[in-house]
Amino acid sequence: MDKLKIRGGHRLNGTIDVAGAKNAALPELCAALLSAEPVTLANVPRLQDVATMLKLIRNMGVVCEHHDDGRVTLDAGGLNNPEAPYELVKTMRASVLALGPLLARFGHAKVSLPGGCAIGSRPVDQHIKGLQAMGAEITVEHGYMLASLPAGRTRLKGARITTDMVTVTGTENFMMAAALAEGETVLENAAQEPEITDLAEMLIKMGAKIEGHGTSKIRIQGVDRLQGCVHQVVADRIEAGTFLCAVAATGGDVVLRHGRGDHLDAVIDKLRDAGATIESGEGFIRVKSEGRLKAQSFRTTEYPGFPTDMQAQFMALNCIAKGASKVTETIFENRFMHVNELVRLGAHIQIDGKVSVIEGVDKLSGATVMATDLRASASLVIAGLVAEGETIVDRIYHLDRGYDRMEAKLRAVGADIERVKA
Numbered sequence: 047m048d049k050l051k052i053r054g055g056h057r058l059n060g061t062i063d064v065a066g067a068k069n070a071a072l073p074e075l076c077a078a079l080l081s082a083e084p085v086t087l088a089n090v091p092r093l094q095d096v097a098t099m100l101k102l103i104r105n106m107g108v109v110c111e112h113h114d115d116g117r118v119t120l121d122a123g124g125l126n127n128p129e130a131p132y133e134l135v136k137t138m139r140a141s142v143l144a145l146g147p148l149l150a151r152f153g154h155a156k157v158s159l160p161g162g163c164a165i166g167s168r169p170v171d172q173h174i175k176g177l178q179a180m181g182a183e184i185t186v187e188h189g190y191m192l193a194s195l196p197a198g199r200t201r202l203k204g205a206r207i208t209t210d211m212v213t214v215t216g217t218e219n220f221m222m223a224a225a226l227a228e229g230e231t232v233l234e235n236a237a238q239e240p241e242i243t244d245l246a247e248m249l250i251k252m253g254a255k256i257e258g259h260g261t262s263k264i265r266i267q268g269v270d271r272l273q274g275c276v277h278q279v280v281a282d283r284i285e286a287g288t289f290l291c292a293v294a295a296t297g298g299d300v301v302l303r304h305g306r307g308d309h310l311d312a313v314i315d316k317l318r319d320a321g322a323t324i325e326s327g328e329g330f331i332r333v334k335s336e337g338r339l340k341a342q343s344f345r346t347t348e349y350p351g352f353p354t355d356m357q358a359q360f361m362a363l364n365c366i367a368k369g370a371s372k373v374t375e376t377i378f379e380n381r382f383m384h385v386n387e388l389v390r391l392g393a394h395i396q397i398d399g400k401v402s403v404i405e406g407v408d409k410l411s412g413a414t415v416m417a418t419d420l421r422a423s424a425s426l427v428i429a430g431l432v433a434e435g436e437t438i439v440d441r442i443y444h445l446d447r448g449y450d451r452m453e454a455k456l457r458a459v460g461a462d463i464e465r466v467k468a
C-alpha cells in the first residue's frame with residue numbers, strides 16, 4: 047500500500063492546474079450509456095474512481111479509452127450486458143449512477159447495491175423510490191437491484207419526484223432516466239451542485255430537454271433517442287478548495303489555473319474571514335496567506351452551502367488557527383474519521399455528535415497517521431504540510447480515488463512530499 051511522506055513547514059508558491067471534477071466525470075461517463083452514438087468527454091481526471099467506472103462500463107460492452115490528453119472516447123452502441131457486478135461496484139458508490147441510464151435505454155438493469163462506506167450508511171432508497179415512480183419495477187435480491195419495466199411497456203414514464211432529502215446522485219440518476227422517458231418529469235427538492243448543472247448541459251448537447259438545472263426544481267421532457275456529443279468536464283471545485291486550504295494553512299501565494307471561484311463561494315467567504323486573500327476571475331483563483339489565520343466555525347449543507355466534501359480539509363486549517371471553532375456535519379453521520387488522526391498530530395478536538403469543537407494550537411508535530419476516507423486523507427496531507435518534522439500518511443488509496451497526482455502538484459509549488467511505493 048502506497049504512503050505519503052511529508053516534511054512540513056514549507057510555504058507554497060506557484061501555479062497548480064485544477065483537474066476536471068470527479069463528481070461530474072462519473073455521472074457523465076454513465077450518461078454516455080444513454081446513446082448508441084459515440085461520446086467524447088474532455089478534461090477527465092486520472093483517478094482511481096474514473097478507472098473503476100471505465101472498467102465497469104467496458105464490462106457492459108462499451109468501447110472506451112482514456113487518452114493521454116485527458117479525453118475519454120466512449121461508444122455504447124454495442125452495449126449488451128446492462129449489469130454492474132458487486133466486484134466492480136464495491137469500491138465506488140457512484141456506480142449506482144448506471145441504474146437510471148441502463149433502465150431508460152434497455153428497459154432492464156441489474157446493479158449491485160453499493161457496499162458500506164466509512165462516512166455513513168448511504169442508502170439508495172430514494173433512487174429506488176424515484177425510479178419506481180417512473181414506472182420501474184425494482185426488487186432487491188442477493189445484494190442486487192433488479193430493475194425492469196412492466197410487461198408491454200418499452201419506456202419509463204415521466205413523474206413528479208420529491209425526494210425526502212436533497213440527493214446529488216439521486217438527482218443525477220433521475221435526470222438521466224427522465225431524459226429518455228415518455229412525457230414530463232419534474233424533480234422537486236433537486237440538488238443544485240455545479241456537477242448537476244454540468245451533467246444537464248451534457249445531456250442537452252445529446253438532445254435532452256431539460257430546464258431548471260441549478261435550481262431546486264428541474265423539468266425534463268423525455269425524448270425517444272439521444273445522440274452523441276462532445277463535452278468538457280467542469281473543473282473540480284473540491285480539488286481547488288483543498289489546495290486553497292493547503293495554501294491558507296502553510297502560507298504562500300498560489301494561482302489555481304482553471305479554478306472556478308464562483309463554485310466555491312461558501313469556502314472562499316470563510317477563508318477570507320480567516321484572513322486569507324483570495325482573488326478569482328475567468329479560469330483562475332489566487333490565494334495568498336501570511337501568518338496564523340483566525341479559526342472559523344461552519345456547518346455543512348447542500349450547495350450553495352458549505353460542502354461536506356470540504357469539511358475535513360477546512361478542519362485541518364482550524365486546528366492550527368487562532369481561537370476556537372465549531373464544525374457541524376449535517377450530511378453524513380460518520381464524517382469525523384479524520385479527527386482522531388488529527389489529534390495524533392497534536393490537534394485539540396472534541397466530538398459531540400454532529401459537532402466537533404476545535405481549539406487551535408500553535409503547532410502540530412509529525413507522526414504516522416492513517417487515511418480513512420477520501421477527504422479525510424486530504425485533511426491529513428494539509429496537516430502534514432504544516433506539522434513540524436515528518437508525517438507519514440498511510441492508506442492513500444483513498445486519496446487516489448479522488449485526487450489526480452496530488453503529491454506531484456504540491457511538490458511543484460514547494461512542498462516536501464513524496465510517494466513511498468509499497
Ligand SMILES: CC(=O)N[C@H]1[C@@H](OP(=O)(O)OP(=O)(O)OC[C@H]2O[C@@H](n3ccc(=O)[nH]c3=O)[C@H](O)[C@@H]2O)O[C@H](CO)[C@@H](O)[C@@H]1O
Nearest residue numbers: 069140168169170171172173211212213214215216377378
Ligand atoms: C459521486 C458524488 O457525486 N458523490 C457526492 C454525492 O454523494 P451522494 O450523491 O451519494 O450523496 P447524497 O447527496 O445522495 O447524500 C445526501 C444524504 O442523503 C442520504 N441519502 C441519499 C440517497 C438515498 O437514496 N437515501 C439517503 O438516505 C445520504 O445518506 C446522505 O446522508 O454528494 C455528496 C453530498 O454532497 C458528496 O459528499 C459526494 O462527494
Ligand SMILES: C=C(OP(=O)(O)O)C(=O)O
Nearest residue numbers: 069139140355420421448
Ligand atoms: C464522498 C465523496 O465521494 P463518493 O460519493 O464518490 O464516495 C467525495 O468526493 O468526497
